[in-house]
Amino acid sequence: MNTRPSIKDKALLAASTTAAPPQAPATVARTGPGALVRHLQSESIISAENQNLKEQLAQWDGAEPHRHLDPKTIRASRWANRHPDSFQNPEFDSLRDEIQHAGGNIQPVLVRPLEVPDGPFLYELAFGHRRHQACLVLDLPVLAMVRRMSDQELFSAMDRENRERKDLRPYEQGVAYRRAIEEGLFSSLRKLATNLGVSPSTVSTAIQLASLPETILQAFNSRLDIQYRWVAPLLERFEKAPDELDARIKALGRPHKLGGQQVFAHLMGAQAPAPKSISVKGQQTVKIVLSGRGAKFVFQKMDADLLGEVEAAIQAVLERRAGR
Structure with a gap:
C-alpha cells in the first residue's frame, strides 16, 4: 500500500499550517534563533533606559544629597x-x-x-x-x-x-588645631598646616593663642575677643614682667564691662578708658566702645530716619572741626 502523501494531502497540510494561530513568544523563544532575537530586544531596551538615566544623573553631577x-x-x-x-x-x-x-x-x-x-x-x-x-x-x-x-x-x-x-574666632581656631595635634590626628604642626593648606606660622600663632595662661584668658570678658596680633606681646609681657601683669589682671576686677581692645591695652600698660554710653529717659540707647583705633557707637535701635539724622549730625560736627 502506498503511504506517501498525495498532492491533495500536501495542500491540505499547508493550508492548515498557514491558518494555525501564531505561536506565543515564549514558544518561539524556545528555539535558538528566537531566544537570541528576544535577548537582543531586551538588551536594546535596557541600554536605552540606562542612557536615559545617565542623562538625568548628568544634571546632578557633583551635587551632594x-x-x-x-x-x-x-x-x-x-x-x-x-x-x-x-x-x-x-x-x-x-x-x-x-x-x-x-x-x-x-x-x-x-x-x-x-x-x-x-x-x-x-x-x-x-x-x-x-x-x-x-x-x-x-x-x-x-x-x-x-x-x-x-x-x-x-x-x-x-x-x-x-x-x-570667616566666622570662626582665633581662639576657637587655636583650640581646634591644638586638639588635632594633641590627639594625634596629625603627627606634626607642619603636616596639619600642609593638609589644611595654611601656613605653619598661622597654625603656630593660633595654638599659642589658645594656650595662653589661664589668668590672661580669664581677664577678657570673652576669649573670643582675643586677636592674633596680641599673642606675641602678651606672651612677652608674661615672660618678662609676670608680677606686673598679674597685678594688672587683678586690678581689672570681675566682672567688668571692658571690651577686648580695652583689656589688652590695660594689660600692656596703657590706661583702659572707662566704658561710656548715652542714656535717654533713664534708658541706655547708645553704647560707646573705645579703642586705640577710635570709637564705635552701638545703637539699641536704628531705623532709616534716625540713621539719616545721625549721619547729618556727625557730618556737621566733622565739618565744624575741620573749619577751625
Missing part, C-alpha cells in the same frame, strides 16, 4: 571648635531668628553617619555647629549633607568651611 534630619540624632564632633560663647551673642541670636523665620536652615550642615549608633546619635557633625544648635533650640529639622569621611577628612572639611565663612 540633602536630607532633613532630627537635630537630636546629631552629636558634635570630637573636633568641635565652637566655644560656648558662640551660642550666646547677638550674632547667634540673629542666625537663630533667621532660621526660625525661614522654617529651617537654608545653608545645609555637613554630617557623617556613625558606624555604630551612640545612644540617640546616628550622625556626627562636621561643620554647621551654630546652625545645628539653632535648629535644636527651635525644635526644627536640620537640613544636612550626609557624607562618609575619615577623621582627617572631617577635620579638613570643618576647617575649610569655617575659614571660607
Whole structure:
C-alpha cells in the first residue's frame, strides 16, 4: 500500500499550517534563533533606559544629597571648635531668628553617619555647629549633607568651611588645631598646616593663642575677643614682667564691662578708658566702645530716619572741626 502523501494531502497540510494561530513568544523563544532575537530586544531596551538615566544623573553631577534630619540624632564632633560663647551673642541670636523665620536652615550642615549608633546619635557633625544648635533650640529639622569621611577628612572639611565663612574666632581656631595635634590626628604642626593648606606660622600663632595662661584668658570678658596680633606681646609681657601683669589682671576686677581692645591695652600698660554710653529717659540707647583705633557707637535701635539724622549730625560736627 502506498503511504506517501498525495498532492491533495500536501495542500491540505499547508493550508492548515498557514491558518494555525501564531505561536506565543515564549514558544518561539524556545528555539535558538528566537531566544537570541528576544535577548537582543531586551538588551536594546535596557541600554536605552540606562542612557536615559545617565542623562538625568548628568544634571546632578557633583551635587551632594540633602536630607532633613532630627537635630537630636546629631552629636558634635570630637573636633568641635565652637566655644560656648558662640551660642550666646547677638550674632547667634540673629542666625537663630533667621532660621526660625525661614522654617529651617537654608545653608545645609555637613554630617557623617556613625558606624555604630551612640545612644540617640546616628550622625556626627562636621561643620554647621551654630546652625545645628539653632535648629535644636527651635525644635526644627536640620537640613544636612550626609557624607562618609575619615577623621582627617572631617577635620579638613570643618576647617575649610569655617575659614571660607570667616566666622570662626582665633581662639576657637587655636583650640581646634591644638586638639588635632594633641590627639594625634596629625603627627606634626607642619603636616596639619600642609593638609589644611595654611601656613605653619598661622597654625603656630593660633595654638599659642589658645594656650595662653589661664589668668590672661580669664581677664577678657570673652576669649573670643582675643586677636592674633596680641599673642606675641602678651606672651612677652608674661615672660618678662609676670608680677606686673598679674597685678594688672587683678586690678581689672570681675566682672567688668571692658571690651577686648580695652583689656589688652590695660594689660600692656596703657590706661583702659572707662566704658561710656548715652542714656535717654533713664534708658541706655547708645553704647560707646573705645579703642586705640577710635570709637564705635552701638545703637539699641536704628531705623532709616534716625540713621539719616545721625549721619547729618556727625557730618556737621566733622565739618565744624575741620573749619577751625
